[in-house]
Amino acid sequence: MKLTAINKYPVKSLKGLSLDSSLIDEFGIENDRRWMLVDSDGRFVTQRKHPIMGTIAVEDRDGLLRFTSAEGSVLDVQAGDFVNSIDAQVWSDNIVALGAGDAISGWFSELLGTPVNLVYMPDSTFRQVDRNYADYKQRVGFADGFPFLLISEASLEDLNSRLDSPVAMSRFRPNLVVTGCDAFEEDSWQLIRIGDIEFELVKPCSRCIMTTIDEVSLNYGKEPLKTLATYRRNDYGVCFGQNLVHQNQGVLSVGANVEVLKRL
Known part of the structure; x- marks a missing residue:
């Protein structure tokens, strides 16, 4: 498996940036x-x-x-x-x-x-990740709850095969995109290594109305949440992607190998 995209969102809810590589610091992607x-x-x-x-x-x-x-x-x-x-x-x-x-x-x-x-958010401010799912001392910026969101290309392909009009990966604002696995295989991962950095998968990502906003017209719709709800609903809500926390710091680059170290 390979890492095919690194995305960061300097300002919460504004447009993201696609990166070839990035420093991973205490907060996550720099x-x-x-x-x-x-x-x-x-x-x-x-x-x-x-x-x-x-x-x-x-x-x-x-x-x-x-x-x-x-x-x-x-x-x-x-x-x-x-x-x-x-x-x-x-x-x-x-x-x-x-x-x-x-x-x-x-x-x-x-x-x-x-x-x-x-x-x-200055370095002097410490905001901890959601303690319900990662109770150790791990900081996060202004993300909803965790420093990373990962989605596989296969999962998006599976979703788009069920939609009348396909949606882009950018609808879901992932930080990390991987290829070379089955659709939703990421749901079974507990610990992975991408390049030299290890990540713990701590929670499925429940999706909100933001995913229904057309990126061109800015109009709200029903998809892809309507379709996701038919086969991706669980105790967390309607889920697509996995929330991660990193175990060490370093540099992450597109093309890095993705290795599953532990499964659920």
Whole structure:
């Protein structure tokens, strides 16, 4: 089996970036979901309510974030722009984050049509992964619960064979995509090694309404959740993909071997 894609999402719910390789640090993929947008109460904002977020591209390089809207408007944000301490909330976790200034917040607020602020999770803030499934001291950024989501190409092929209109892998926002296994074989893995990095598979990923947003029209639909619900429903909900935590740090590259070390 091989790793065929590495994706990171610097800002929660904005467009992702496809990488050839990446450093894997304490948080996961370097700079993956270290930023997010929050409302005036500090609560996280996502495509679930604001599909337009999925049209905002972001690049991160050398301490600079460059945002580009679908209309071509560009905003550059420096690491030093985050100076205000803000109490932010993602799901049930309350986090001390650093907020950006009014000009930066205004750019995003205009795009979304509601007041929002861009916040950053500094190294000094520790947010633990979901303790119900990984009770050891493992940190995570602003991801929903875990630093990695893995999906196999075969699983997407199986789903698309059941849909009238196929969907792209990007609908599911995986960090890691693998090939060379059977559809949903990843459900049976407990511990794997990709390159030199070991990962524990801790929980099936339950899917939400975000997967039904058409990436071009931004309209909500019924698929692929409707079809997934007919054969991928379990105690966690309607699931597609597996949540992972990493056991060590290093560099991960596309083309790396994927080895199953332990199965359920």
